[in-house]
Amino acid sequence: MTAFDTEYRAAERLADIAAATPHDGAVLAATVAAVRLTGRHLLATFSKRSRTPDDLDQLIRAIHVNDDASLAVARGLLERTLPTAGWVDDELEGGVLPAGDWWIFDAVEGNVNHVHGLAEWGISATLVRDGAPHLTAVYEPVADRLYTAVRGSGIAAVNGVPLRPSTKTQLKAAIVTTGQARPGESAETYRQIGASVTAMLNAALVVRMTVPATFQLGLVAGGQADAFWQHSDVRSGLAAGALLVSEAGGSVTDLQGRPWSFASRDFLACAPGIEREALKVLGEVA
Template structure:
């Protein structure tokens, strides 16, 4: 006779929602650390100096963020490499970017954030994205909706790709030449099919706009988890569609990514899927 406890989706949702306040507090505290390190001018002129600044930001924020998150979820594990991709082992993992948009931060620009996402069996189930300069906090729980500062978000209602504002960007420096060519070809294709194309980093800063209905789609030829899991959950919980470029549901094992308003997802997929 089996003694396994039946899965209770409502109880899991309640548990994740209860966790949200602790995660939000930890991410906002980490955001204050990153904000205190910010200057409105570029820091570092050589590649060596820039990389050193990036690593210093990561280290300072992780000192504040790591222990509170692991303590908040007993038994959870930490995904160490923020640039890693592919599926994680079974269980619950914190996928964190202590300075999402770090390259922008060290160049004195404003597009950066702190993100923390709980991934359960390779699906994001809870996320917090905090923008310290504006004090905006984006949150989502699987099955519980997406919110900006506590207010529900909804993706765009557009149905015409020709009127859409869409975006993409590289996931990390040093991608292979084939990936760079696919990015270039996709931008050209979307410049023809869409209205305006944004090419910028980081991914999360574009995906929060898709979730909030400000932009209509974002795609990326990459599987870097930390740049996609937060936005994937925010967009899907705001009513968007998140797939790979074959049209299959996206997971951390996916090799590419498309998040879009439901009214233009199919048209965007038709434009992007032939690009190899």
């Protein structure tokens, strides 16, 4: 029996425990086991020396190979954990989910980074319950970094250490970040992205733009960055991070300052002390 087989059987046991007694602690433990095992599986095919082909079709095929390898490990474990939960198949979908339990699983967050030999990629699984993120586990294999959060617990953690957003009160002292949610957005969305970056360049200390969104939101939850915004409703890029930031004590709204939900068209997560100022800047270009 290989090491992978041993770990997979251990993950199955945790899934069976959660299925029999589906309280949050058991479900989170099974979810953590699933994303860790999947991440280590994908790490075996990762190289920082990777260079992708110039051809877009070959690049997309490489991305699909990674997705398939990830799903082959994780989907069975997560479905075994909560057999009655639904499954979101399209990681680029947005909008409200029906009532009940749903898994939002991003097979390889930052898949394009993995293919290009960049370290910023990972595996995330978020349980959505009655329309809101309920618990999440996000694993970054290269850094061996695990984010976890459960709704209502007031605790979001990275490798077991509680996260807290920054205490900054001035946007001009803030590191802020954004990113492109998916390829092929509308011309209006691209206009909004460009205008919002320009506005923040004039208002914040430093502006970063990168993917995947979840990792940027982990930084906001932990205070290494002060705000993240996005002109998007892609669920898989926002669900885990929104829960991490809110449970850490940060602010999560749309760009009009209303509480964020899957029905929202856009997104802002930030340190509470700069929320009003960030909303003013971004609201002028939304």
